[in-house]
Amino acid sequence: MRHRVDAGMFQQTAHSPSYFELSRRMGDHGGQLIDFCIPCNPYFPTPDMFDFLARNLESVLKFYPSDADTISGQLARVLGLNPATIAMSNGSTELITWMDHLWVRDSIAIPIPTFGRWTDQPMETGKRVDMFPLQEDSGFALDIDAYIRFIRARGSRTAVLCNPNNPDGGYLPRREILRFMDALSDLDLVVIDESFIDFVEAERNPSVAADAAIRPNVVVLKSLGKNFGLHGIRFGYLVANPGLAGKMRRTLPKWNLNSLAESVVFMLAQHGEEYGESLRLLARDRYNMGMQLAQLPELTVFASQANFLLVKLAPGIDGTELRDHLISRHQVFIRECGNKLGMSNQFLRLVVRPEADVARLIDGIREFVQPRWEQESSAQVRPLVVRRIS
Template sequence: MTASVDLALLRSDAHSPSYFALRRGAAGDDLVDFCIPCNPYFPTTAMFDDLRANLVDVLKYYPSDAETITKELCATLDLNPSTIAMGNGSTELITWLDHLLVRESLAVPVPTFGRWTDQPLETGKRCDMFPLLESQRFRLDVESYIRFIRERGSRVAVICNPNNPDGGYLPRHEVVRMLDRLTDLDLIVVDESFIEFVDAEPSASVADEAVIRPNVVVLKSLGKNFGLHGVRFGYLVANPQIAGLVRRVLPKWNLNSFAEVVVFMLKAHMNEYRHSLRLVAHDREMMIRQLASLTGLTVFPSQGNFVLCKLPEGRDGRELRDYLIREHGVYIRECGNKLGFNSRFLRLVVRPHADVQRLLAGMYAYLCAEEEPPRRGRRRAPEIEPAPIYRLPGSVA
């Protein structure tokens, strides 16, 4: 189905337009989002029904203070409240870490999540950018990164694990080795916003290390893995001194009523949540395999809920993005405005099989066109054997 979207919204060098902005400019509701990395299987339909039933109260009344909500989250996730600070999204916590704990300089591998470079630069800090190389599949080499930090004299080091936008994952023992080697720094931040999607090893997080170290913070996003970006909630894990410092500067009511309702629902739905992560991991494996079947497309390994791809020479991601959204109602993330990339790179969110088939049909038509991207239906994509689909009862696809 052809979607009528104001493509001028996409012509900016800034962050991708919101889903709401695109929908306001669209003629229909048939837009499939491969841009925003959100868990498609959680919350379940039953949970959304409960949220709808509470909508009036959620909108009319103040939430509890952050301490109350944090204690409930800690009880559900088996965390120590003294080591936790909850924020209105992980971006709020990145802002406060920069203001409170980054004094001179910050080292960060690029490409990565843009706020880790933009935030310190906005406050006048020196940002030492360590290039991740395409020839090494954007893999972070710990020894090279440590050597870079020493040569530059960086006082703070950041890694995102898995990294956004490529999904590259550094094994836990490698992260711990880096923490051991950088005990003299002011701060080390391990951004684990996508760690819940990792299936490469059973215990991927280093949050347990952060609580016993003097200079380590682990950042967690809840919106991504719980499938609720709009709620805006996340948290950091650190030793009680650092966590307490951040808690004291946060506004008392920095969390909204939706966040409170969701946090208090979680305990009863943790089995569904864990199963949703297994479904995403299964879909990721199949999606990587199917994307790799497209001629000329380079697909990079990922442990996130998204997959990085590179178009062949002579193809442009902006052109493909506009074509897909116009002719197939598919919205993708073109990465030309990310440091370390060009417009041939795409980040594609992991979605259920039926949505992926729609994406593949559009990408096949574009990649197989000899001159201009074809109109819908000009070429037919090859038949791809459907992957076995496992669905959570009551889940939203």
């Protein structure tokens, strides 16, 4: 059944509309929406954890949270980090905003495509953004040495590297990130955005957070919302040497974290095993979903170490039309990347989800492309599609 979708929602910003906005516009059918757009962890928190939060919801909403130092101190104990090296915020984008105001003086280098706030935020405050284009023919892989040469040639004073990168899920080994940090020790700031690092299975202990804490100009950014599937709580944190982390803590409001965030942080110590299992299940789903998508001749699938997959549509297939078709006929919400710098609407970022949800996505894609392929098959035309699968 078709449900009318206002395409204007997708034209107002460089980001997708929220799940709540979209579901409200869909009326009675909004509750049936499957979200392949916003990166999440479908297996965490567990149902028992949600039950605990539900039972305590009145207290959580009624009373003031503890101050940020108390909450971040507990997080440091769970992570095994020095509390002096952590600053916790109301979402990682709050930290991106304040890093721009505090430490980005006049120029910042960033590979593209990437998370939009890394380019949008400094441009909004009049900084020069030096964009290093990643190439499709290499699977959007980042060449560290070429990026360092680019930074030197441009004279960038701040450098950002997202690992894994968003939207392609490309991952660089830990040794390469350490080499990148050390090669740029004279810059004002080097930021390693590890918002999706927990989903990596290419190597054990891929994070460089502990290494950042002993370097003079490095900040590692983390997003608990993405890791734990709790975007609505809005919490992220950074790890840096005590001087940088302390300056950020003094800049942020004393009560910038909410009571739901506090409740979850204090629950984490008892649920580490469940979180590890959620990552294992998601890695399984990522592999299976990639294999199923690769069977569609209309898609090119790129390797990913994150909780999403980047795909490219075959020539002649309009990603915007496919997005609207999936929402209106199948209540499936995807991220079409036409408003991402360095991409076009031929690219889609698809969040990894369980098998039943993937089946609904694939059914919707097949329904959309089938008339086109029937027409081309009658003319005996079929383009070649090259696939890269993790």
